[in-house]
Amino acid sequence: MNIEELTALASQIEAAARDAGAMMLGAEADKSVSTKSGRKDLVTRYDKEIQRFLEERLLPLLPEAGFLGEEALGHDAHTERDFLFIVDPIDGTTNFVKGCNQSCVSIGLGIRGEMAVGVVFNPYRDEMFTAVRGGGALLNGAPLRIPDCAPEDALVLVGSSPYYRELTDVTFAMARLLFDRCLDLRRSGSAALDLCDVAAGRAGCYFECRLSPWDFAAGGLIVREAGGVVTDLTGGPLAFAQKCPVAAGNPQCHPALLQAAKDCGFSG
Numbered sequence: 279m280n281i282e283e284l285t286a287l288a289s290q291i292e293a294a295a296r297d298a299g300a301m302m303l304g305a306e307a308d309k310s311v312s313t314k315s316g317r318k319d320l321v322t323r324y325d326k327e328i329q330r331f332l333e334e335r336l337l338p339l340l341p342e343a344g345f346l347g348e349e350a351l352g353h354d355a356h357t358e359r360d361f362l363f364i365v366d367p368i369d370g371t372t373n374f375v376k377g378c379n380q381s382c383v384s385i386g387l388g389i390r391g392e393m394a395v396g397v398v399f400n401p402y403r404d405e406m407f408t409a410v411r412g413g414g415a416l417l418n419g420a421p422l423r424i425p426d427c428a429p430e431d432a433l434v435l436v437g438s439s440p441y442y443r444e445l446t447d448v449t450f451a452m453a454r455l456l457f458d459r460c461l462d463l464r465r466s467g468s469a470a471l472d473l474c475d476v477a478a479g480r481a482g483c484y485f486e487c488r489l490s491p492w493d494f495a496a497g498g499l500i501v502r503e504a505g506g507v508v509t510d511l512t513g514g515p516l517a518f519a520q521k522c523p524v525a526a527g528n529p530q531c532h533p534a535l536l537q538a539a540k541d542c543g544f545s546g
């Protein structure tokens with residue numbers, strides 16, 4: 279697919295994301311909350327309903343694609359296919375449950391293992407972040423170019439990996455080092471929105487010691503296409519087929535994340 283074809287597809291993905299966002303805004307107070315891997319890993323009936331909705335909207339656009347969603351809905355994701363949608367129907371589910379208004383719909387499209395389209399929609403702020411590989415990144419249609427700034431002038435977004443308690447000590451050790459070396463810390467609770475805030479220059483960098491592909495697939499491309507750097511915490515490439523650590527930042531701040539991981543003995 280060329281950039282023009284990917285851009286046309288991105289517009290259709292945006293429309294689906296916007297309709298999914300409307301489902302979030304229309305949610306009733308009773309969200310039928312349950313837990314998955316542990317007491318901190320929440321899921322609601324809306325996560326599942328929105329994922330089903332997106333599957334019905336997106337697969338007709340690319341019938342040959344697989345669909346990897348966060349919620350297990352009982353059928354094969356076909357991750358072996360050349361085209362693969364990687365979808366978090368509600369990124370920031372705990373925020374959604376608690377009414378924090380800091381959640382989004384995250385839709386990525388991978389082609390033979392490389393991200394080609396990323397769409398993240400924040401319905402609470404009506405912000406549509408979009409990226410096409412080689413075609414740049416947009417916020418509500420306006421080009422995004424990540425501003426560079428030194429770590430000492432940067433906000434650092436921290437992901438606390440709440441589902442992986444074995445990573446708590448190293449996460450907070452890294453946060454402590456970065457608190458000293460940078461301007462200040464922030465924790466939003468949505469990896470995809472954190473990545474978009476880096477792309478928009480609202481923060482200099484973001485790290486999280488373990489994320490699932492649906493958390494970072496779309497946002498990672500948006501950061502890259504805005505001129506940022508996205509790797510794992512050793513500086514290696516992100517793998518979209520598995521959980522991995524994520525380090526994203528403007529070119530001056532990204533190295534500070536890798537240094538903090540090294541100084542704290544992060545081993546992945």
Ligand code: LIP
Nearest residue numbers: 369370371438439440467468469
């Ligand atoms: C969440 C991420 C967040 C991370 C949580 C969780 P979910 O995604 O966006 O940054 O700290 O562990 O992975 O589960 O709300 O879709």
